[in-house]
Amino acid sequence: MSFKDLGLSDALVKAVEEKGYTVPSPIQQKAIPHILAGKDILASAQTGTGKTAGFTLPVLQYLTTTKNPKFRPLRVLVLTPTRELAAQVHDNVREYSKYVNIRSAVVFGGVKAASQIKTLKQGVDILVATPGRLLDLHDQKAVSFRRIDVLILDEADRMLDMGFARDLNKIISYMPVKRQNLMFSATFSKEIKKLAEGILRNPVSVETAPQNSTAKKVTHKVFKVDKKKKTEFTIKLIKEGKWNQVLVFTRTKHGANKLTEKLIKAGISAAAIHGNKSQGARTKALKNFKDNTIKILVATDIAARGLDIPLLPHVINFELPNVPEDYVHRIGRTGRAGAAGEAISLVCSEETEYQSEIEKLLKEKLKSHIVAGFEPIDTAPPKRAASQSKGSFGKKKKTKVETQITIGQKKRY
Known part of the structure; x- marks a missing residue:
C-alpha cells in the first residue's frame, strides 16, 4: 500500500516522499482512512511508529479540501503534554504541509507570548499547543475555539499524569459540540479509556501492537x-x-x-x-x-x-x-x-x-x-510507599480517581 492509495493528495504524498517515506506504517494504514471518513479515533501504537503523521496527514488533507481562502479561523487543535513534543509535532505539520496553502503555529510556555499572539492574529488553520499556555492565550482573547472542527489529544495519558485534566476539561468546554476527536498515545490505561468515553463519539479503536509493548529491535x-x-x-x-x-x-x-x-x-x-x-x-x-x-x-x-x-x-x-x-x-x-x-x-x-x-x-x-x-x-x-504519593517531578500527584472526576465534569461537549 502507498500513501496515494490511502487517499492523500499529490502535494501531501510529495512532501512525505521527500522525508524518505514511501510505505505507510501500520498505524498510518489503519488510522488514516478512518480519519478521512470523519470518524473519531482511539489509537494506540508504539512510540516511533509514525503516530504523528498518522493524524497530521489526514487532517491536512481535510483542511486543503474544505478551506475558505478568505477566512482562516482556527479549525484544528493539537494538544500535547510537553513543549518538546509540541515543537516536534509542529515541525512535522510544517514539513508535510510545505506544498499546500495551510498556516500552522505552535504555542507553549517558557517563552514570551507576544510573538505567539501576533502569529495567531494573522490567522492559522492548525495550532499545536500545550494546555497551560493555550488557556492563557484564550483568556487574553488571542485565540478562539468556536470554529474547531478537529481536536487531537496526543499522549493524553501523559497529560493526565501531569495534572492537565482540569485544563483539558476547560478547553473542551469552549468548543463546538459537533467536531471530530482523535486520541493518539503509545499506551492507554483504563483511566484513558474512561476519558475517551467522555470525549469521543462512537470511536474506532486502532491498535498496531500490544499495549505497553516496546519496539522489537x-x-x-x-x-x-x-x-x-x-x-x-x-x-x-x-x-x-x-x-x-x-x-x-x-x-x-x-x-x-x-x-x-x-x-x-x-x-x-x-x-x-x-x-x-x-x-x-x-x-x-x-x-x-x-x-x-x-x-x-x-x-x-x-x-x-x-x-x-x-x-x-x-x-x-x-x-x-x-x-x-x-x-x-x-x-x-x-x-x-x-x-x-x-x-x-x-x-x-x-x-x-x-x-x-x-x-x-x-x-x-x-x-x-x-x-x-x-x-x-x-x-x-x-521505596514504593514513599514514591506513590509523588509524581516524577517531586510534587504531590493527583490520584487517578481524582483526575477522572475532574475530567468527567463536562460542560459543553
Missing part, C-alpha cells in the same frame, strides 16, 4: 549496581563503549543536574533537560545533542515523550521510573522507525520493586547482570 539490559556507584558505572559504560550519543534518565531535576556535572568533570560532554530549565536552554541542549555537539543528554521524564532523535543507539535508566508505563516511553526514544537500540537500566536495592512492576507490565523478564567492583551492597528496602 530494542534490547533490554539490567545491571544490578550499588546506589553510590551508579555515576561511576555510567561513566565506565560510556567511556569503554566509546558511546557518542546517549540519553540518560533520572527521576528528579536535582539528580539530572548532579549527574550532568559529574559527567562533565569526567571529561564527557553533557547537558541536562528538565522542567526548571528555561525553554531556550532546553532547545539548545536538545539541538546540541542531535548534532552531536554533546554526547550525553540527561533528562527527567518530561523528555520521555516528544524527543525524536533519529537512530539514537542508547538509553540509560540511571534510575528506574516509579511509574512502570514511563519505562516504555523512556526507552521508546531508541529503536525508532524499525532501527535497533539498546535500553540499559541501573537498578539498586531500592528499585527492585520498580523492576518487578516493569516486568509485569511488559510480560517479560529482564535479565540482570552484576559487574565486579559495582556489586549492590546497599540493603535499603524498596
Whole structure:
C-alpha cells in the first residue's frame, strides 16, 4: 500500500516522499482512512511508529479540501503534554504541509507570548499547543475555539499524569459540540479509556501492537549496581563503549543536574533537560545533542515523550521510573522507525520493586547482570510507599480517581 492509495493528495504524498517515506506504517494504514471518513479515533501504537503523521496527514488533507481562502479561523487543535513534543509535532505539520496553502503555529510556555499572539492574529488553520499556555492565550482573547472542527489529544495519558485534566476539561468546554476527536498515545490505561468515553463519539479503536509493548529491535539490559556507584558505572559504560550519543534518565531535576556535572568533570560532554530549565536552554541542549555537539543528554521524564532523535543507539535508566508505563516511553526514544537500540537500566536495592512492576507490565523478564567492583551492597528496602504519593517531578500527584472526576465534569461537549 502507498500513501496515494490511502487517499492523500499529490502535494501531501510529495512532501512525505521527500522525508524518505514511501510505505505507510501500520498505524498510518489503519488510522488514516478512518480519519478521512470523519470518524473519531482511539489509537494506540508504539512510540516511533509514525503516530504523528498518522493524524497530521489526514487532517491536512481535510483542511486543503474544505478551506475558505478568505477566512482562516482556527479549525484544528493539537494538544500535547510537553513543549518538546509540541515543537516536534509542529515541525512535522510544517514539513508535510510545505506544498499546500495551510498556516500552522505552535504555542507553549517558557517563552514570551507576544510573538505567539501576533502569529495567531494573522490567522492559522492548525495550532499545536500545550494546555497551560493555550488557556492563557484564550483568556487574553488571542485565540478562539468556536470554529474547531478537529481536536487531537496526543499522549493524553501523559497529560493526565501531569495534572492537565482540569485544563483539558476547560478547553473542551469552549468548543463546538459537533467536531471530530482523535486520541493518539503509545499506551492507554483504563483511566484513558474512561476519558475517551467522555470525549469521543462512537470511536474506532486502532491498535498496531500490544499495549505497553516496546519496539522489537530494542534490547533490554539490567545491571544490578550499588546506589553510590551508579555515576561511576555510567561513566565506565560510556567511556569503554566509546558511546557518542546517549540519553540518560533520572527521576528528579536535582539528580539530572548532579549527574550532568559529574559527567562533565569526567571529561564527557553533557547537558541536562528538565522542567526548571528555561525553554531556550532546553532547545539548545536538545539541538546540541542531535548534532552531536554533546554526547550525553540527561533528562527527567518530561523528555520521555516528544524527543525524536533519529537512530539514537542508547538509553540509560540511571534510575528506574516509579511509574512502570514511563519505562516504555523512556526507552521508546531508541529503536525508532524499525532501527535497533539498546535500553540499559541501573537498578539498586531500592528499585527492585520498580523492576518487578516493569516486568509485569511488559510480560517479560529482564535479565540482570552484576559487574565486579559495582556489586549492590546497599540493603535499603524498596521505596514504593514513599514514591506513590509523588509524581516524577517531586510534587504531590493527583490520584487517578481524582483526575477522572475532574475530567468527567463536562460542560459543553
